[in-house]
Amino acid sequence: MNTPSAAPSSPASATPVAPVMAPLPGTGGGSPVRRGGLGPVGLVLAGGVSVQFGGALAVTLMPRTGALGVVTLRLLVAAIVLMVICRPKVRGHSRADWATVVVFGLTMAAMNGLFYQSVARIPLGPAVTLEVLGPLVLSVVASRRALNLLWAGLALGGVFLLGGGGFGSLDTVGVAFALSAGGMWAAYIVFSARTGRRFPQADGLALAMVVAAVAFLPLGIAESGTRLLDPTTVALGAAVAVLSSVLPYTLELLALRRLPASTFAILMSLEPAVAATAGFLVLHQALSATEALAIALVIAASMGAVRTQVGRGKAAPK
DSSP states (O other), X not given: OTTTOOOOOOTTOSSOSOSSOOOOTTSOSOOOOOTTTHHHHHHHHXXXXXXXXXXXXXXXXXXXXXHHHHHHXXXXXXXXXXXXXXXXXXXXXOHHHHHHHHHHHHHHHHHHHHHHHHHTTSOHHHHHHHHHHHHHHHHXXXXXXXXXXXXXXXXXXXXXXXXXXXXXXXXXXXXXXXXXXXXXXXXXXXXXXXXXXXXXXXXXXXXXXXXXXXXXXHHHHHHHGGGGGXXXXXXXXXXXXXXXXXXXXXXXXXXXXXXXXXXXXXXXXXXXXXXXXXXXXXXXOOOOHHHHHHHHHHHHHHHHHXXXXXXXXXXXXX
């Protein structure tokens, strides 16, 4: 998140270009890549690796605190760090501004909570692949092009393979959580764009993270109690927050100043593959050949949907 890692979308448009990830509030859509363009590409890839390995570390922390406890620690630490860095103004905003931030924060909390419930039950790679379907569906619907039916069909084929024709090889509750997280990811993109239009820079993100942390705190306390105060647990939770939120958001913010949003979206379409790699290296979650093919199909569908959106934008009359 994810969301999984997850980065907010661009304030430039209410219709997301990317089926997976979109720019941070206040960053704009990026500028064409010039000489030295490998730099921002490397930053995006580093951010994606950070998110997924942070997710893998979160799975190892779950026996100590439970899934809800991990989410609580991640959101709390991320909120504190972002508030210190951004120092957003809390005055001068309208009631509609605050309503947008609150909804954005609640969506963020739900997305993270559902995703971590998923990875507590199914491997990281398949979980991220299923979660990606939410933004992918949003992109297909927003595009309204017949070609996107092909990408939707390709993604459905990947999901069918991933589930072995009926998800017999995956925990059905975990699958349901991952799909629900994907739905929240789609909503997250929409409200992220709205927040980005109302708040400068990453101020809206910082405030929304506080809302998410406060909303999730009772759930984390109910599940984990005093275990959240254990120094080792706090340290590991802080590492998850840095790897899954603070570091990738910062890297993506720097990259998007020199990278088109369309290129960014294509790179983020590789998230399921990175997640599968992190799951294998950190959690020893090996994939079968069928599962690997399924993930490849969803990645291809995600990239195809991005390219279709980009092609549509270039062909539109000015």
